[in-house]
Amino acid sequence: MGAEHIDTRLPEEPTERSQDLHSDTHRITRGARTGPAAAEAASKNDITALETAAALENLLVSLYRSAVALPFVKNGPKTVAEFFDTSAQHHQAHAKAFNEAAAKAGGQAQTQPDETYEAVVTRTLPSVRTPADVVRLALHLEDAAARTHTRNVTRVADTKLRRLFASVAPVEAQHRATLLAVQSLLASGHESLIEIPTDAPRLPAAIGSATIPEVFQPIANARPMSEGAIK
Amino acid sequence: MRRARGGWELPISEDRLGRLTKEMTEAHHDTLPAMRADAASLAERLRALGPARRGGRPVSEDRAGEDRTAGRPAAPTAADRVTAENRPGGSGPADAGRRRFLLGAGSLGAALLLTGCTSAGTDEKGASPQGEPPEVLPPRAAADTVMYTAHLRFVALSAALENQAVGAYGSILAAAGADRFGAVPPAVSTFVTMAMAHHIDHAKAWNAALTDAGKPAVTDVPLSNQRAITTALDRVTSVDDAAKLALQLEDQAAQTYLFAGYNGKSAAGIETAATIAPVEAMHVSILRFILGQDPVPEAFLPEDLAATPSLLTV
Known part of the structure; x- marks a missing residue:
């Protein structure tokens, strides 16, 4: 088989499913096991989840910081630049919280970005030309973070960590809703309405419907727990 | 043998990758025999129970004799959500299948209690957002x-x-x-x-x-x-x-x-x-x-x- 036939994406899906399955199995069987070994395994699992979460947050911080430096963002709608800046601060706070929790659980701080998505950002960022391009890229990452953190609420063993993931996931979803609103306004030519306070009576109907596309936060395609783990 | 693709090289051979994938799959199969064996039948049971639940009818008519203690997994909640997530934009069938799998595992019994995921430190009444026991009964x-x-x-x-x-x-x-x-x-x-x-x-x-x-x-x-x-x-x-x-x-x-x-x-x-x-x-x-x-x-x-x-x- 020639090199052109190798698609490295192929093993990703079964690998992700396998890792998810493994983590779920681990969680399910935890109740049946007792003793230090079970506690140690649960803690290790939690640390892995925290490291991956921090890696995703690090990448989002990096993306938003890069974005605010782009000339068309700096000179574009002020509210968009401010939102990117605020979002970077939020993700910085999330990364700090995940890393502190990891350290408390006996792990290390993850200071590197998620490698899988970093490759996407590295590949895409040089070709972005408009605020809408950056918004699309940010949506991709916020969606991944929201799915992963929501999934982790059910994957981690420690109640405090569950609380942490449960308090961060909705904020990523809020970033996503806001980005979807901005995307919708940019696409419909209502750039002037991207401001706070906005002119509510002039907002198009899509702002009320296209900004929350799902009834339940999806968790399919959440990043595998080990994706951003420290190696 | 290394394969270059778009400037990136697969760091292991295809044969090696194939062997590792196979080993990983086998390892999971070895870990999950009981759960896997029951998954299909449980998915069928959940499907069979679906219409009754959607109608809001108490399940006692369908599942007399089953344990309905507070700690048992609330399977229909997730199963109903599977339906919701199959809508456009929701999670796909693969996730639904995996969820059914987990729901099936949850009913296997004492050895694999889903309720085991509850943290040992969590009080039966829960804790208030401030960490204090809430007033549970009005x-x-x-x-x-x-x-x-x-x-x-x-x-x-x-x-x-x-x-x-x-x-x-x-x-x-x-x-x-x-x-x-x-x-x-x-x-x-x-x-x-x-x-x-x-x-x-x-x-x-x-x-x-x-x-x-x-x-x-x-x-x-x-x-x-x-x-x-x-x-x-x-x-x-x-x-x-x-x-x-x-x-x-x-x-x-x-x-x-x-x-x-x-x-x-x-x-x-x-x-x-x-x-x-x-x-x-x-x-x-x-x-x-x-x-x-x-x-x-x-x-x-x-x-x-x-x-x-x-x-x-x-």
């Missing part, structure tokens, strides 16, 4: 028969909150239709319609958990603050007032489910709370944007506005 209910106990009080509370939101949005739509607010911005109209539909689906999810546990669904608003909400709705005279009231309810719902998400007693219950809270938080963001406020005001969702089960009057 004054009236304590004196009479309490319909929903233990963690099911949170489920019942959640269903009641959803019904309250549905009713509030319904009132707002009716008032707008009666021209009480003057011109209603198109974004507000679509938002109210969408949010109401979301809350109807959320209520179904919570109620499925109740009926599966042998408890009646919460079909009205048995909350001690309902009179105040109704009075406030009657006094609303503008779109802004209506949006502010809706925001109050959405904040309360999102924060309540955050609390429920980390204090849940079953995997399905935790997942239900965890996957609804972000959607309510998105409602919050859009309402705040419409009201001219920062759509994402905090880095972490707070819990100070979370409802406690003491609000429940049944």
